[in-house]
Structures are given as structure tokens and as C-alpha cells.
């Protein structure tokens with residue numbers, strides 16, 4: 001490929017007529033001198049090593065050597081099999097230049113100092129045509145990570161114009177009347193795109209910007225002809241929001257297919273809109289000014305007043321409303337319907353609503369005084385100044401049945417229960433770590449202990465690292481919100497509550513504190529709690545100030561996330577590396593209660609988790625044959641996996657039990673999205689697509705094109721086009737209201753749609769069955785430095801959940817599991833978490849694919865059209881990554 005694509009010339013004496021020759025010299029300075037080593041040139045690209053090793057090749061009739069090679073990158077050259085000149089930009093100057101380049105604007109500024117003799121003879125059209133297209137910032141951004149030449153592959157600029165406003169070229173001598181009357185001049189790529197939609201059914205599924213991929217523009221006769229060869233990328237010329245309707249026309253064209261005229265494009269639900277802006281707004285493609293108002297109004301048709309108050313609180317906390325008081329005034333009536341039935345005084349009714357909303361805001365970690373709402377009159381406040389944290393915890397209802405479960409604890413659970421409760425009763429404290437592989441009944445044990453403590457009139461605080469694990473414990477909260485742990489905390493940090501705060505009072509009063517999934521949290525968070533507890537209890541020399549604290553977890557599962565962390569850094573971040581670890585009394589649960597009917601599977605899981613399962617010479621463990629999907633080698637194997645996990649889907653679509661008791665797990669969002677898209681397509685019912693409103697916050701000039709922002713789907717964010725159908729399963733992506741079961745990872749089923757709100761039902765955990773109304777909320781990627789700008793997406797915070805990532809499934813029981821692994825697992829505990837979600841061996845199917853590239857002939861290798869797709873073979877063995885130094889069994 002180097003010989004084929006990357007040899008300059010020949011030029012100079014070998015070929016004096018080559019295009020690069022200027023004044024008898026090569027303007028690109030070839031042939032370059034041989035060089036022993038690469039060195040950084042002054043104010044230039046590096047001077048690369050060019051070995052004088054005698055290797056030569058015949059290029060365009062002449063023998064050339066290493067001095068003629070254009071700098072390239074072997075990986076990119078192999079991938080694209082074309083000429084790509086890559087230079088190293090490593091000097092500070094070069095990097096600064098590249099960053100500056102981003103902000104340079106869209107177009108070349110061309111100016112000319114006219115000579116007085118030129119006589120005003122300026123060819124404006126030539127200047128316009130000459131203006132080179134300079135890659136817009138988004139392309140530059142891609143260039144940073146993906147250095148292609150800006151003009152590869154070829155881009156066809158698609159004109160964007162309002163009706164009858166397209167550009168027409170004509171001869172200076174032509175009669176303008178004829179120019180205007182000419183039929184040919186009435187045509188543009190856009191008008192003919194509409195016509196092609198009338199004529200070709202297959203065109204109707206293609207967006208204007210993608211049209212050049214399937215149709216070729218016939219320049220002379222001005223029409224789109226179905227494409228027979230090559231491929232081309234299109235790009236609609238840009239438009240700024242300040243341009244008004246032209247911008248909204250572009251938004252429509254980027255989302256709507258099959259339109260046959262401008263009027264057709266303006267027609268939404270049979271109504272002809274007066275402007276492209278109105279049409280885009282009606283289709284939900286741009287944000288209307290009154291979205292939040294509409295969201296509440298829409299929910300008012302269905303929701304009970306109490307759900308409306310919760311939606312109002314959610315909007316205050318998550319949606320950045322600009323006119324809080326206006327929202328309050330307009331929606332107070334429907335939010336107070338229930339109170340008005342029992343109370344006659346409007347002031348009292350208003351106060352009741354305010355008090356309720358205050359409670360909701362508090363449970364979301366906010367204070368009502370921070371919002372422009374009417375004040376609360378102390379005369380109506382039933383709390384009489386008691387800290388809300390204390391009131392909240394002391395009113396957590398416990399299930400009487402949970403206290404009865406104490407009699408069914410197994411031997412290990414009972415031993416742990418008695419030891420911990422003895423410490424609670426003595427009141428002299430103790431720190432415990434309940435170590436139990438997935439399914440050994442840790443949550444079961446916590447429920448029983450909490451019920452006992454609470455039924456005795458004491459306070460038991462239940463927390464967990466993740467929202468999902470917290471929501472399955474009665475009164476559970478995330479540890480970060482309950483203990484006010486700073487989001488990023490270093491060694492020696494403390495929690496952010498003061499000695500006089502409600503949180504401090506609650507912690508002093510608590511008899512028992514539980515922190516589940518402590519193996520997933522960074523040790524610094526636990527140490528911060530320890531520091532603060534010693535401080536508020538005034539007992540500096542005892543861990544956690546002498547309280548009874550129970551941690552639980554399983555170090556075989558996924559460990560704390562350390563971005564780009566090495567094995568050593570990850571292990572250092574775990575609780576096992578904390579100075580507190582030695583003082584924790586270990587309580588082991590062994591019997592797998594989830595898979596107790598399948599002891600073979602339970603033991604197998606444990607061996608996988610501990611890293612003691614035998615490995616083959618490749619370092620892979622063997623998976624039981626009956627859980628591996630057999631390959632036929634012909635049909636789509638993923639389809640078979642889907643069929644195993646979702647049999648008779650058509651008959652069970654509205655059954656929430658069926659939908660939530662099964663899922664396909666995979667490692668990356670790409671694979672999960674691929675499966676979810678297939679599933680939603682075959683799910684019955686009308687499809688609703690919600691489009692997000694995306695922006696780059698620090699981009700006042702609109703350099704980042706909308707379609708570029710729309711195309712981004714960073715981890716943890718919903719897609720730009722969220723496709724849903726009635727009764728489809730979804731998963732929540734944010735901790736919206738953990739105290740009420742709405743946390744990152746909660747599984748829901750969609751029950752209704754409005755333009756600005758989604759009606760959904762919680763289907764897992766102790767809040768199962770509750771209906772909630774979700775608004776669109778602004779979301780930012782969690783990894784802030786992911787983009788060179790601040791990305792913000794307003795969208796419903798949900799994703800489809802037919803399939804989910806293994807990390808998201810941690811802590812959830814999924815009775816029927818499919819595991820799709822097209823690539824090997826890459827971090828500690830992933831395989832174990834995936835396998836241990838299931839309740840028995842018969843309920844799990846795993847599909848491991850491995851691409852086996854076929855041997856190709858040289859001809860095939862060079863010709864992209866003749867390249868065959870690699871064959872796929874199914875495996876029954878898999879890499880298993882276990883950091884034995886954290887596994888308790890090691």
C-alpha cells in the first residue's frame with residue numbers, strides 16, 4: 001500500500017514535468033534526504049527517519065527509494081487503503097495552532113488590495129467560486145481523533161433555500177425574463193429531491209442529506225438518478241438560528257423523509273403550518289418556549305394531584321425552569337385538587353401543597369427556600385422545627401412480614417444477624433463487613449435487621465452505593481446523598497454536613513447504619529464517613545465514632561470505576577485497601593439462595609467469581625455447553641439469542657412480568673443499542689420518536705452543527721432519537737428521586753405518551769406498580785472532558801432496556817438472561833456479574849462470537865468491493881478477568 005499510495009513523484013530530474021515542479025524545483029521538497037533518526041524540525045513537522053537500506057520500488061516507471069515516501073500512518077493506510085498524509089503535530093506550537101484552528105470560523109476570509117489601475121474590474125463570481133470550504137469545527141474535532149483529509153470521502157454540498165429562493169446562474173447577456181421563465185432554472189437539488197420522492201418509493205426513506213448516497217445528481221438535466229456505483233456523502237449547507245425559517249427548514253430536512261413539496265414539509269398531522277419553525281415545533285424537533293408548562297398541562301389530564309406535585313418538584317430540581325412562580329400560579333389548582341376537597345381555606349390548601357412539595361424537594365436533596373415559591377407559614381408546619389432527616393427516617397414504614405422473615409434465615413445469615421443485633425443492643429458499636437457472593441441473601445438479611453431495629457422504635461439507616469440497590473431496601477437512599485459525601489473525594493476528606501445539621505443529628509440517633517454494595521465504592525468515600533462520624537460523635541479513637549455500621553458487598557463483582565485506571569489504581573481505590581478494613585469484622589454468607597435449586601450452577605458461579613475455575617492454554621475458562629448457544633453457522637446467531645430470551649414475544653408484549661423478568665446483557669453501549677433497535681422494531685404498536693434538543697453550551701456562535709451534536713451518544717445519555725412504543729421496557733438514566741424509587745437503573749414500562757411528558761410504571765423494587773410522569777431534563781455527559789466543549793442534551797432520561805450493559809445489571813436479579821459477548825470481557829468481575837444475574841443454569845444463554853477472518857487473495861485484499869465479511873465462529877470458552885488480590889477467597 002505504501003508503494004501504491006504513498007510515493008511522491010517521481011519529479012525533479014526523473015520527471016521535470018510533474019505537477020509539483022516550480023522553477024525547476026519540487027515545491028514539496030522531494031526527494032527528502034535520508035535520515036538516521038527522527039528529529040523535531042524548527043517551526044516545522046518532524047524530520048522523519050528515512051533509512052538508507054537499499055530498498056527500492058518501481059513507481060510510475062522509475063525506481064524510487066525511502067526518500068520519496070510521503071509521511072503516513074500504517075494503521076490508517078491499511079484501514080482506508082488510500083493516500084492519507086499524516087504528520088505528527090507534537091510541538092507546543094503545533095498543538096496551540098490546532099486548537100486555535102477550531103475557532104477560526106466556517107469560511108475563508110478573502111480580501112484583495114486593488115491596484116488603482118485595475119479599473120474596478122473585479123470578478124466577484126470567480127471569487128465566490130474560489131472560496132474553499134474549510135472544515136467546520138466538528139470535522140476538525142473528528143480530525144483530532146480520526147485524522148482523515150477534509151476532502152475524503154468526497155462531499156456534495158446540498159443547497160438549502162426557502163421556496164423560490166434558490167440560486168440561478170445565468171449569462172450576463174441573457175434576457176432576464178427568459179431566465180426566470182426557464183423550466184430548467186426553476187429546479188434545484190432540493191426541489192428535485194421532492195420530485196424524486198414522488199417518483200421513487202425507495203427514496204421516501206432517505207433524508208435529504210443522505211440522498212447523494214443512493215442517488216446521483218445529474219448536473220445538466222437537473223434530476224436525481226438512482227445511484228449505480230460509488231458512494232457519496234452529502235452535507236446540507238449550514239444555517240444559523242439567527243437566519244430564521246431557513247434554519248428551521250434545515251432542521252426539518254434533517255429529520256423528516258418522504259416529503260414531496262415544501263407544502264408537504266409544512267404539513268404536520270394534516271395541518272398546513274404557517275412557517276417551518278411552527279412545523280418543526282409541532283413535530284417536537286425544536287424546543288418550544290412553554291415546554292415545561294405543557295408538560296404539566298399534559299400530565300394534568302391523567303395524573304392524580306399527588307403525582308403532579310411530584311412532577312412539579314422534579315421539574316424544579318432537574319429542568320432549570322426560568323419562571324418558577326409562573327409555573328406555580330398556573331398549576332396550583334390541579335396540584336391541590338385533593339386538599340381542596342377536605343379544606344375550605346385557600347391559604348391552608350396552598351400551605352398543604354407547599355409542605356408536600358417541600359418534603360419531596362428535601363428527599364431529592366434540595367431546599368424549598370432556594371425556589372421562588374410562596375413562603376411556608378410556621379403555623380401550618382407540623383414538624384415543629386424537628387430536622388426533616390430525623391422525621392423522614394423515623395416515619396419509614398416497615399413491613400411487619402419482614403420481621404417474621406427472621407425465622408427463615410439460614411445458618412450463616414442467622415449468625416450474622418445475631419452478632420450484629422447484639423452490637424446494636426449493647427450500644428457500644430462495631431463495624432462489620434457482610435461478604436456474600438451474588439444471591440446469598442445479603443439484601444434479605446438487611447431487610448430483616450432493619451425491620452427488627454425499626455419495630456423496636458429505633459432508627460436504622462439503609463444506604464447503598466447505587467440507586468438501584470438502595471431502592472430495594474425499605475427507606476433506602478444512596479450513600480452519597482444520605483451521608484452528603486462529596487462527588488470526588490480524596491484521602492482525608494470528610495462529608496459535607498455540619499455538626500449542627502439534621503444529617504448529623506440523625507446519625508447520632510441511629511442504632512444501625514447499613515451500606516450495601518460497599519465493594520463498588522471508592523474507599524475514600526467510606527473514610528470520609530468515618531472521619532465525619534468520629535467528629536460528630538466526639539469519639540476520635542473509635543471507627544465511625546463507636547456506631548454499629550454494617551457494610552456489605554461482593555468483591556467478585558465490578559469494582560469502583562477509576563477512569564483509565566491501572567489494575568493497581570483500581571485495587572488501591574477499593575475498601576479492601578483502606579486502613580479501616582482491618583478493623584472490620586468479616587461475616588461470610590456462602591449458600592446461594594438465588595440459585596439454591598441448582599447447586600452445580602451456584603458452585604460454578606463461585607469458581608468463576610473467585611477465579612478458581614480451570615483455564616485452558618489460552619487462559620480462557622470453559623463455559624458449560626448447555627448454556628452456550630449452539631451455532632448453525634448460517635442464520636443470524638444474535639437472532640437466536642433474542643428468540644431464546646424473548647420467546648413468543650408477540651403474545652406477551654403487554655405483560656410487564658414477562659418483559660421485566662428477562663434481558664440481554666452485553667458489554668458496550670454499541671452492542672446494547674444494536675439489540676434494542678432490533679427489539680423495538682418488532683415490538684407491536686405505533687412508534688413514537690422523541691427528539692432531543694442538543695447544544696454546545698460554550699459555543700455562542702453556533703460552530704457545532706446540530707446534526708453533529710445530534711449524532712453524539714455519550715455513555716449514560718439517552719439517544720437523540722428516542723424510539724418508544726406502548727408497554728416497552730425502559731431503564732432510567734439518572735437519580736431523579738431515589739427515595740421514591742426513581743434512580744439510575746430503575747426499570748420501568750412505558751404506559752402513555754404526551755408531547756412533553758411520558759407516563760411510565762415502575763416495575764422492579766419496592767415501588768413496583770407506581771405510575772410516574774417523566775419530563776425532559778437537561779443532561780450532560782458524566783465524563784466532563786469527553787469533548788472539547790460542554791455538551792448538553794435535553795431529553796427524557798431513559799433508554800430501552802430489552803438489552804442493557806453488564807454494569808447496569810449489577811445488583812439486579814434478572815431471572816432469564818441472555819449474554820451477548822462479541823468481544824472478550826475487559827474488566828474484573830464482568831463475566832461473573834453477567835452469569836450470576838440468573839437464577840439457574842437453564843435460564844441463561846450465552847452467545848460468544850469470534851471473528852475469524854478468511855484467507856484472502858491479494859486481489860481481494862486490494863479491492864474493497866471484493867472483500868468478504870469475516871466469518872463468525874461461536875465459542876464455548878471465554879476470558880475471565882479476576883483480580884485475585886481483592887477476592888476474599890484469595
Ligand SMILES: Nc1ncnc2c1ncn2[C@@H]1O[C@H](COP(=O)(O)OP(=O)(O)OP(=O)(O)O)[C@@H](O)[C@H]1O
Nearest residue numbers: 408409410436438439440441442443444593594811
Ligand atoms: N433465608 C432465605 N429464605 C428464603 N429466601 C431467601 C433467603 N435468603 C435470600 N433469599 C432469596 O434469595 C434471593 C437472593 O437474595 P438477595 O437478593 O438478598 O441476595 P444478594 O446477596 O443481595 O444478591 P446480589 O449481591 O446479587 O444483589 C432473593 O430472591 C431472596 O428473597
